Amino acid sequence: MAKILHIQSSPMGERSYSSRTARFFLEAYQAAHPQDTIEELGLWKTELPVFDAVAASGKYKIMRGLPHSAEEARAWTGVIETIDQLKTADKIVVSTGMWNFSIPYRLKQYIDIIVQPGFTFTFAPDKGYSGLVTGKPLQLILASGGEYPAGTPMADFDFQKPYLEMIFRFMGFTDIRSLRVEGTLSPAAQDNLQKIKAKAVEAGQHF
Ligand SMILES: Cc1cc2nc3c(=O)[nH]c(=O)nc-3n(C[C@H](O)[C@H](O)[C@H](O)COP(=O)(O)O)c2cc1C
Numbered sequence: 001m002a003k004i005l006h007i008q009s010s011p012m013g014e015r016s017y018s019s020r021t022a023r024f025f026l027e028a029y030q031a032a033h034p035q036d037t038i039e040e041l042g043l044w045k046t047e048l049p050v051f052d053a054v055a056a057s058g059k060y061k062i063m064r065g066l067p068h069s070a071e072e073a074r075a076w077t078g079v080i081e082t083i084d085q086l087k088t089a090d091k092i093v094v095s096t097g098m099w100n101f102s103i104p105y106r107l108k109q110y111i112d113i114i115v116q117p118g119f120t121f122t123f124a125p126d127k128g129y130s131g132l133v134t135g136k137p138l139q140l141i142l143a144s145g146g147e148y149p150a151g152t153p154m155a156d157f158d159f160q161k162p163y164l165e166m167i168f169r170f171m172g173f174t175d176i177r178s179l180r181v182e183g184t185l186s187p188a189a190q191d192n193l194q195k196i197k198a199k200a201v202e203a204g205q206h207f
Contacts, residue, residue, distance in 0.1 A: 002036045004029065004207075005089035009096035009107040010143070011044040017143035017184040017193060022095035024197050025141060025179065028204030041085065043106040049078030051112050062117050082110070083119045091137050091207060092173075094164065097184075098144035102159040111167055120171040131172020138168050139207055140178040141200070145185030179203055 006026060010016035026038055049055070058072035058079075068076060086092065096107050114120055120133050140161065148158040165176055181196045183189060 002033065002090040003088065004036060004038045004091045004093060005086060006038060006040045006093040006095065007107070007110065008040055008042045009044075009094065009104055009110075011104075011106075012097070016095075016097065017181045017189070018095040018097050018141050020193060021143065021179060021181050021196050021200050022093060022141045024200035025139065025204035025207070026093065028201040029207050032205040039085075039089070041110075043104075043110055048106070048109050049075070049082060049113055051079070051109070055079060059116060063123075079113050079116065080119070082113050083116060086114055086120075087133060089136065091139075092168075093139045093141065093207075094168075095141035096143070096160070096164075098142065098146075098158075098160040101157045102163060115167065115171060129170065131170055133172040134174075136173060137175040137177065137207065138173045139203065140164055140176065142178060142180045143184050144180070144182050147182040177203065177207075 004026070006022060008019060008022065010018050012019070014020075030036070030038060052075070054071055055075040058068050058076050061068055061072060094107075096103055099105070102108075117123065118132075120131065122130050122132055124130070142160055142164075144158075144160065146154065148154045148161075161178060161180070165178075168176060179196060179200055181192055183192050186192075
């Protein structure tokens with residue numbers, strides 16, 4: 001029995017294109033894998049730990065191999081819980097809209113919490129960086145108001161898909177898949193959602 005973690009990053013509820021596409025995907029997944037469980041981490045419904053000066057100094061202590069002070073250990077309790085939730089899942093789904101050519105700040109906050117030395121990546125002078133979160137497929141479900149086709153000048157503006165792929169690769173993910181619903185601010189938005197539906201169902205059945 002596998003556990004899926006869905007990191008849901010749009011605040012738009014029923015109007016969200018990324019969340020609606022994720023629902024097509026996850027309903028198809030559940031129908032094909034009735035034994036599996038799906039846990040949703042709604043980034044706008046959950047108070048994520050604040051990553052402030054105390055948490056940052058705890059991070060630098062880990063990098064230097066030093067123990068945490070009591071205050072740093074307290075600040076890191078929520079960080080470790082958030083990382084554990086990711087690492088105990090078997091498969092990860094991230095759904096998000098594009099904000100200012102990148103990702104919404106709640107998703108960036110989540111990334112700043114989970115990308116940690118000794119937990120999700122490690123460094124050795126001879127080997128460089130290695131990811132510690134291995135063997136889990138990742139499905140990205142990406143919405144954007146505009147369109148950013150590969151090979152066009154607009155592709156240079158896209159820091160959503162390349163960034164997410166890079167940061168999850170950094171943590172050890174190698175099987176990274178993506179579904180994109182684009183042009184969600186255009187008159188073709190509903191058509192585009194219907195077009196992605198069949199692809200989302202197919203991808204969900206085979207995740
Ligand atoms: C704060 C904000 C910034 C946005 N910036 C961009 C952008 O840079 N490029 C773009 O194509 N769409 C942009 N959009 C439009 C969203 O990407 C689009 O509405 C998308 O459907 C959002 O995902 P959601 O429907 O899952 O919430 C922005 C929307 C918001 C609210």
